[in-house]
Amino acid sequence: MNSELLKPYSAEEVTNAISHMAPLKSPGPDGRRMTKLSGASFGSGRQFGHIIPERGLRQGDPLSPYLYLFCTDALTSLISRAESSGALQGIRVCKGAPSISHLLFADDTLICCQASLEAMNCVQSILQVFDKASGQEVNYDKSVVVFSKNTQSHLMNDISIGLGIRCADRHDKYLGLPSVIGRTKREVFDFIRNGLEKNQQLE
Known part of the structure; x- marks a missing residue:
């Protein structure tokens, strides 16, 4: 079994594997997925065709x-x-x-x-x-x-x-911290001290 896996691939095997591969599953050497694009292309300063999007971009594009x-x-x-x-x-x-x-x-x-x-x-x-x-x-x-x-x-x-x-309220939190800080910082950040004291009591 191992000897079969170690054998060099033939051109026919590679062609057969690629032809059965879903075009949006694996990126090519340039990082882009293999797909047939129908849209506008530019060459020598001339435009050919129009871009007709069929779907939005997916994660990983x-x-x-x-x-x-x-x-x-x-x-x-x-x-x-x-x-x-x-x-x-x-x-x-x-x-x-x-x-x-x-x-x-x-x-x-x-x-x-x-x-x-x-x-x-x-x-x-x-x-x-x-x-x-x-x-x-x-x-x-x-x-x-x-x-x-x-x-x-x-x-x-x-x-x-x-x-x-x-x-x-002016003291609503964003990412766990107060979004607005006034002059009385003790009142705003008092919850941090209370949390630390509570954790010490639990230990």
Whole structure:
């Protein structure tokens, strides 16, 4: 049996194995899967045919790691354009600091802006355009809106209802840590000390 496995493969055996292989199962030498592409090709500055997509990209495709980057670049462009036109105003952490309109963490997005109905409409418009262009939908059940402590309660309520996103407490956690830290750090991080003390008691 071992001697049969160690015998060199013939060209006929290789051809037979490849012909029975599913085209999307194994990548070729260039890292791409063997498949017949019908689309546009470019050569000598001329375009031939049109791209007719039949399915979305699957996990493992060479282009899949870049899909999120393409989407976030588009969202960043929309937010930056709105800020440049004055339709959206970011926030500043201190006087003279640059304005911050959005932050990206893995597959999460934090949009920072002044609390106003105009800003709410602008954010809604940006998300709608992004949704239609990319096919990425906002999960409103997992989204929250956080206001500064000097925001009027009726404005907070109007914006929360208008966006369809619940209003969160200022000390909600993100990845296990508080999303907003004020001057009283002891109160915010007290849960860490309590957790350590509890673990020591269990030991």
